[in-house]
Each structure stands twice: as structure tokens, then as C-alpha cells.
Amino acid sequence: MEIPNSDNRECEFMNVKKILSIASVACATLACFGTVKxxxxxxxxxxxxxxxxxxxxxxxxxxxxxxxIEKDLPTQKDLGEPRLSARGASTVILFxxxxxxxxxxxxxxxxxxxxxxxxxxxxxxxIKGLLHTGDVVEQNNVARAYWGANQxxxxxxxxxxxxxxxxxxxxxxxxxxxxxxYGHYSFDGQKSKGTxxxxxxxxxxxxxxxxxxxxxxxxxxHKPELLDNVLYRLSLGGKWGDIYILSLEFAPRKEVxxxxxxxxxxxxxxxxxxxxxxxxxxxxxxLPEAENIWFDFIKKSPAIKFVVCGHYAPTYTDFKSSVAxxxxxxxIGKKVYSMMFDPQSIGGGWSGNGGDGWLRILEFxxxxxxxxxxxxxxxxxxxxxxxxxxxxxxxxxxxEFTLDx
Amino acid sequence: MKTKLxxxxxxxxxxxxxxxxxxxxxxxxxxxxxxxxxxxxLKDLGKPALTNPEASTMILLxxxxxxxxxxxxxxxxxxxxxxxxxxxxxxxIKALLHTGDIVEYNARVDHGSAFDQxxxxxxxxxxxxxxRLDNKLxxxxxxxxxxxxxxxFSGEESRNTSQFSKYFDPSRNYKTxxxxxxxxxxxxKHQTIDNVIYKIDVGGKWGEVYxxxxxxxxxxxxxxxxxxxxxxxxxxxxxxxxxxxSYLAPNAVMPKDAKFLWENLVKKAPQIxxxxxxxxxxxxxxxxxxxxxxxxxNDVGKNVYSILFDPQCTYGGWNGSGGDGWLRLLEFxxxxxxxxxxxxxxxxxxxxxxxxxxxxxxxxxxxEFTLDx
Numbered sequence: 065m066e067i068p069n070s071d072n073r074e075c076e077f078m079n080v081k082k083i084l085s086i087a088s089v090a091c092a093t094l095a096c097f098g099t100v101k102x103x104x105x106x107x108x109x110x111x112x113x114x115x116x117x118x119x120x121x122x123x124x125x126x127x128x129x130x131x132x133i134e135k136d137l138p139t140q141k142d143l144g145e146p147r148l149s150a151r152g153a154s155t156v157i158l159f160x161x162x163x164x165x166x167x168x169x170x171x172x173x174x175x176x177x178x179x180x181x182x183x184x185x186x187x188x189x190x191i192k193g194l195l196h197t198g199d200v201v202e203q204n205n206v207a208r209a210y211w212g213a214n215q216x217x218x219x220x221x222x223x224x225x226x227x228x229x230x231x232x233x234x235x236x237x238x239x240x241x242x243x244x245x246y247g248h249y250s251f252d253g254q255k256s257k258g259t260x261x262x263x264x265x266x267x268x269x270x271x272x273x274x275x276x277x278x279x280x281x282x283x284x285x286h287k288p289e290l291l292d293n294v295l296y297r298l299s300l301g302g303k304w305g306d307i308y309i310l311s312l313e314f315a316p317r318k319e320v321x322x323x324x325x326x327x328x329x330x331x332x333x334x335x336x337x338x339x340x341x342x343x344x345x346x347x348x349x350x351l352p353e354a355e356n357i358w359f360d361f362i363k364k365s366p367a368i369k370f371v372v373c374g375h376y377a378p379t380y381t382d383f384k385s386s387v388a389x390x391x392x393x394x395x396i397g398k399k400v401y402s403m404m405f406d407p408q409s410i411g412g413g414w415s416g417n418g419g420d421g422w423l424r425i426l427e428f429x430x431x432x433x434x435x436x437x438x439x440x441x442x443x444x445x446x447x448x449x450x451x452x453x454x455x456x457x458x459x460x461x462x463x464e465f466t467l468d469x
Numbered sequence: 470m471k472t473k474l475x476x477x478x479x480x481x482x483x484x485x486x487x488x489x490x491x492x493x494x495x496x497x498x499x500x501x502x503x504x505x506x507x508x509x510x511l512k513d514l515g516k517p518a519l520t521n522p523e524a525s526t527m528i529l530l531x532x533x534x535x536x537x538x539x540x541x542x543x544x545x546x547x548x549x550x551x552x553x554x555x556x557x558x559x560x561x562i563k564a565l566l567h568t569g570d571i572v573e574y575n576a577r578v579d580h581g582s583a584f585d586q587x588x589x590x591x592x593x594x595x596x597x598x599x600x601r602l603d604n605k606l607x608x609x610x611x612x613x614x615x616x617x618x619x620x621x622f623s624g625e626e627s628r629n630t631s632q633f634s635k636y637f638d639p640s641r642n643y644k645t646x647x648x649x650x651x652x653x654x655x656x657x658k659h660q661t662i663d664n665v666i667y668k669i670d671v672g673g674k675w676g677e678v679y680x681x682x683x684x685x686x687x688x689x690x691x692x693x694x695x696x697x698x699x700x701x702x703x704x705x706x707x708x709x710x711x712x713x714x715s716y717l718a719p720n721a722v723m724p725k726d727a728k729f730l731w732e733n734l735v736k737k738a739p740q741i742x743x744x745x746x747x748x749x750x751x752x753x754x755x756x757x758x759x760x761x762x763x764x765x766x767n768d769v770g771k772n773v774y775s776i777l778f779d780p781q782c783t784y785g786g787w788n789g790s791g792g793d794g795w796l797r798l799l800e801f802x803x804x805x806x807x808x809x810x811x812x813x814x815x816x817x818x819x820x821x822x823x824x825x826x827x828x829x830x831x832x833x834x835x836x837e838f839t840l841d842x
Contacts, residue, residue, distance in 0.1 A: 444823065
């Protein structure tokens with residue numbers, strides 16, 4: 065694969081930006097507090113991935129990437145058509161960041177391959193809902209296409225919206241806002257809150273299942289209601305009963321976290337899944353920028369059993385760096401699991417195909433507390449020639465865990 | 470007729486077998502054996518690019534019917550049209566040719582037990598995919614047997630029943646509209662785009678190339694109309710490409726219907742030097758079972774090449790993806806007489822994990838030929 069020059073520029077630009085942000089914040093946090101849970105060597109490893117990639121020329125980068133692919137290939141298997149592992153289990157589908165599917169018209173249909181696959185499997189897998197980790201599009205509100213891409217924001221949002229038409233009125237879909245869903249290209253400070261076009265394109269009137277799932281919405285005085293901070297109810301049936309999905313905006317503000325804290329007191333006996341864009345990073349660390357979510361909210365709210373996020377994967381990455389999973393203990397001594405899933409750079413980096421159609425299948429077991437996670441590619445699964453690549457079977461891609469109830 | 474019958478019977482036997490599940494295992498094993506064998510001909514030849522910067526390209530799509538009746542396969546078709554739209558400039562694409570069988574069922578209200586989309590959904594989907602190319606590229610489509618009647622062509626009475634003219638009315642795409650040179654018109658009937666002669670400016674030494682796009686097994690009156698048109702002063706010395714749904718069969722056999730067309734039209738018209746068709750595909754979906762090329766000598770002693778391309782069954786028909794995104798690049802070389810044919814999968818070409826599978830390199834999938842002048 066060749067990368068046009070403009071794409072290289074984009075990668076470098078974004079690399080520099082990301083390195084600066086993570087390095088500076090990591091150092092600052094380490095220096096100021098010292099109580100940070102993240103070991104320094106992990107942060108160093110995280111930073112070094114960006115630094116290594118940034119120093120490379122285009123050819124070196126491709127060679128590096130090829131090495132990643134060769135490393136990952138043996139973990140890909142043909143496990144056949146997806147099916148439920150136990151009778152009475154139900155499924156929730158997880159989409160990672162879809163941003164990279166949207167700005168290049170040639171790759172857009174891969175995203176629709178994902179939503180059609182979900183639509184076709186609703187009955188077979190007993191699919192109850194879909195979670196999206198945010199960064200639905202690459203640029204929230206730009207008038208022209210940037211950096212070697214060919215679709216502007218309107219086209220990107222319309223495409224994402226079009227793909228999800230396949231699921232309208234069939235299953236509820238739960239989104240959270242990512243940094244790319246704010247501002248022009250990306251989130252530029254708390255002042256850009258309220259600028260996301262998510263509420264416009266994914267207005268719940270389009271999908272009655274989502275509409276009926278809404279329990280609470282965060283409201284600001286003098287401002288329209290937005291889908292940035294919402295509590296949804298999701299009925300899984302069986303021993304699970306109703307679970308709740310709390311979707312919080314990118315980098316939640318203090319007042320939002322306070323609202324969520326207060327809200328969660330009402331649901332302390334329930335099982336709530338927190339869906340927010342930025343929380344874990346690859347390397348299984350809580351991002352220094354997101355530690356306030358842990359300290360100010362999750363730790364204090366025993367209702368939150370499981371956190372799902374996206375956002376943080378380097379460009380030209382291997383499978384391992386596009387995912388993360390960890391376990392923490394909250395204030396009352398119960399386990400809280402968190403999981404990051406962001407395949408956006410798998411299909412050829414940040415300017416690649418968007419993530420090879422990878423999605424996650426979260427299977428809620430009939431015992432009412434175990435969740436089985438598997439990772440499936442709708443792109444490879446669609447063709448008999450490539451279905452041997454359709455499942456990722458490494459321990460970080462296929463595992464199960466039991467919630468502490 | 471006999472050959473057609475045999476194909477039809479074999480087709481049904483295998484469908485029933487595979488769908489009922491009785492022979493499912495044997496069937497899948499055979500498919501996998503074919504996959505393994507064909508895999509050896511697949512290579513990574515890099516991103517598609519012109520082999521000569523002065524050349525121009527026409528894209529050939531085989532039958533798209535199998536992408537349409539199952540929702541899960543539909544986006545593969547849009548991957549193809551979106552890819553074409555993106556490559557119009559880099560590959561200097563001048564036109565898109567479609568071998569017919571655009572959808573699975575022309576006009577059925579139900580979707581049948583094996584599928585989940587009815588005719589309206591199928592037509593609307595194809596039409597939606599081609600929006601990517603509207604006003605960018607002339608798109609030349611023809612009706613195949615599945616585009617007539619309710620299920621498929623059921624004799625001469627089903628002429629003019631295709632919904633194709635409705636969904637692909639040229640008004641949607643001014644490039645197609647501009648490319649129309651003559652339309653076959655019947656008395657007392659609506660005009661359709663079942664039989665049209667298009668004019669494509671390929672540029673360079675090629676100049677104007679005429680694409681004669683004809684209905685399934687063209688009627689005598691259509692053939693006469695074409696012959697008359699081709700004799701006109703303007704077309705006399707031009708190159709014409711015949712595009713019709715059913716002509717060449719696998720292993721470069723010419724079935725009886727094709728022989729009729731050869732005797733009555735192709736052989737007699739010195740302008741026609743290339744015939745493109747689809748329709749025939751071995752159900753197990755081997756590459757060799759749906760692509761072929763042959764040459765015959767016409768009345769004035771010139772070679773006429775014919776090409777079959779119909780990847781609809783690639784690996785297992787309804788159990789596959791509908792054709793794995795395979796399309797053909799016909800590269801018109803600047804010498805004005807050589808055409809390079811290459812076969813590329815948009816589906817595999819998109820991912821670094823699978824791009825080593827994106828090009829078919831067997832002699833029937835990658836070849837070039839030179840037209841006699």
C-alpha cells in the first residue's frame with residue numbers, strides 16, 4: 065500500500081499532537097500528584113510507541129506495520145458463523161470508533177457492512193442493543209474535506225446516519241460523543257460542548273427502540289436537550305433483567321459528573337454500564353486525563369460495574385494496542401471492569417480503511433453476571449476466501465469476566 | 470436451448486441441495502477445495518494504477534444479482550461503486566459496463582425463503598449504489614434474464630417487463646444521457662433502454678468507441694436494427710463493442726444462442742471486435758468456471774474477441790458474498806489497438822490483511838489482446 069503525501073502529513077500532524085498531549089499531561093500529573101496509579105514505565109511505553117512511529121519515514125512505517133500484521137495473523141481463526149454460546153444468553157454489539165470509515169468515500173461501505181451484519185443477526189444472536197464508543201465521524205463540522213480525504217462533515221454524518229438506518233426501530237443504539245464529534249475537526253476545549261451534531265443526525269425520533277430506552281437526560285438551563293449525557297434502560301431479560309447504560313460526553317465536565325453521581329445513587333442496586341469515549345488507553349492504563357472520571361465518579365458509584373470506552377489506539381497498530389481491559393476496586397470494595405475497543409487504525413492506519421469491519425460481541429450469559437467478549441470482522445467474515453481471518457482469538461480479544469454483584 | 474436447460478437443471482439441483490442442507494457438507498467441502506486451488510492464482514500487485522499513464526479504462530462489472538437479495542451482502546456492491554467513483558481520475562475511467570442480471574428478481578413482492586429482500590428493495594439498493602457514479606461516469610447496463618418478468622425471463626412475452634428502465638432512467642445521470650447515440654424503438658410501446666447504442670470517447674488513438682448494449686438473446690428485429698445502424702456512414706469505420714447478457718460460456722464454449730447471435734450479427738458486422746457477456750457461472754464458483762476469453766474470425770477476416778465475466782457465484786453462490794467485489798479493468802492502451810484485462814477485488818484490496826488476495830493472475834483473468842485494424 066502506498067500512502068499519498070497528504071496522508072503522511074496528516075499522520076505526522078496527529079502524531080505530534082497526540083504525543084505532546086499525552087507526554088505533557090502524563091509528566092505533569094506524575095510531577096504534581098505522585099499518587100497516580102499508572103506506573104511510569106507503562107506511560108513511557110505508551111509514549112515510545114508514538115515516538116517510534118513519528119520518527120519513521122513512509123517506507124519504514126509500512127515495514128513496521130507489515131510486522132504488526134504478521135504478528136497478529138496467527139491469532140486470527142475461522143470459528144465459523146457467530147452463534148450464541150449458551151441458550152438464553154443475550155448479546156450487545158459494541159462498535160469502536162467509526163471515524164476512519166467516514167471521510168473517504170471508497171471505504172465508507174465497510175461501515176454499512178457492519179450495520180447490515182448486525183441487522184441480519186438480531187434474532188440469531190438475540191441482540192438487544194448496540195453501543196458505540198464515540199468518534200462517529202472524523203470531523204464534526206468542516207465545510208470541505210481535509211488531509212487527503214474526500215468527504216466533508218455533512219457527508220460523513222449523513223453516511224453514518226444512513227448506515228444506522230438498517231437498525232432503526234429494530235434495536236436500540238447507544239452512542240456517546242467522542243472528541244471528533246465536537247468543534248470543527250475535533251474537541252477544542254470545554255467551550256465546544258454542545259456543538260456536536262450527534263443529536264441532530266441521530267435524533268431518537270428515528271428509532272423508537274432508542275427513544276423508549278431513555279430514562280434521564282442531563283439538561284442545561286437555556287440550552288436544548290442533547291444526547292451527550294443520557295441514561296438509558298436496556299432490557300436483557302432472564303436473570304439480568306433491566307440493565308442501564310449511562311452515556312457520558314467526551315471529557316465530562318464537573319457538573320456532569322456531579323449529576324451522574326447524584327443519579328447513580330438512585331440506581332445503586334442496579335447494574336449500570338458506563339459508556340464514555342476517553343477513559344482507558346492501550347497498555348491497560350487509565351489515561352491521566354480521564355482519572356477524574358475514576359476518582360470523582362466511578363469509584364464513588366457502586367452502580368457502575370463496567371466501563372466501555374474507545375479513543376485511544378496509535379496509528380499503524382497491532383490488535384493488542386487497539387484494545388485494553390482492566391479491573392479496579394471501588395470505594396465499597398467491589399470490582400469494576402473497564403474495556404477499551406478502538407480498531408480505527410487497524411485497516412491501514414489513521415488514513416486506512418477504518419478498521420477492517422471489526423466489532424465486539426458482548427454476550428451476557430444466562431447466569432446474570434458473566435459477560436463473554438469476542439471480536440469479529442464483518443469485512444473478512446463476508447467472504448469464504450477470507451473467513452479464516454474473521455475472529456481474533458488472542459486472550460485480550462476473546463475472554464470472559466464475571467461482574468461483582 | 471439444450472445447454473441452457475442443462476445449466477438450469479444443474480443450477481436448481483445444487484440450490485435445492487445446498488439450501489435443504491442434505492448435501493450441504495459435500496457442497497461446502499467442494500467450495501473449500503475450489504477456494505484452496507484458486508488461492509494460488511491470487512497475488513498482491515499493489516494498488517490499481519494505469520500501466521501506461523496515457524491509457525484509459527473501462528470498468529466491467531459482472532452480474533450483480535447475488536449482492537442484492539441478502540441484506541448482509543448488499544454493502545459489498547456499494548464498496549465497488551464507491552471505489553470506482555474514487556478511481557475515475559487516477560485510472561482515467563471512461564465508462565462502466567454491466568453484463569446484466571442487475572438484481573435477483575425483477576418483480577416479486579415476497580423475498581422467498583432463501584433471501585430477505587424483495588424486488589423493490591433489490592432495485593432500490595442497486596440504484597442507491599449507482600448514485601455514487603451519477604453525473605460522473607456513463608454507466609451502461611443491460612437487462613439479464615433475472616431482470617425480466619417476475620422471477621426471470623419467461624419467454625418472448627416477458628420482453629419489456631424489466632424494471633431496469635425505470636430505476637436506471639438516463640435522466641439520473643447526464644453522462645449516460647450524453648453517451649446515448651441511438652435507442653431501439655418499437656411501435657405502440659414505451660421506449661426502453663434495453664437496446665441502446667452508446668458513444669464513448671475513449672480518447673487518444675481510440676477516438677469514439679460505440680458500445681452496442683442489447684437485451685437478453687436479442688430478437689431478430691433488434692439485430693436488424695443494429696446492422697442497419699452500424700452500416701451508417703458515421704459508424705462505418707468505428708470500433709464497436711457488443712455488450713449482451715448471455716453469449717460465451719465457461720471453457721470458452723459458444724452455446725446455441727450465442728451461435729445464433731454470432732451468425733446473424735457479430736460475424737456480419739465488421740465494426741464489432743469485442744463481445745462482453747456474463748450470465749454463465751459454475752455454481753461452485755471457481756474462477757475458471759465464470760471467466761473465459763476466445764477469438765473468432767468474422768466475415769471480413771478480422772478477429773473478434775469475446776469475454777465472459779460473471780463472478781456472482783464466487784465461492785458458493787448464496788452462501789458467499791455475492792462475488793467478493795471482483796471487477797474487471799479493461800485498459801485501452803495508447804496504441805489504439807491493445808486492451809489489457811485485469812481482475813481486481815475491491816473487497817480484498819481494501820484491507821492490508823487481505824490485499825495479497827486482491828488480484829487474479831491466471832491466464833483467463835489477466836491477459837491482453839490486440840485488435841486487428
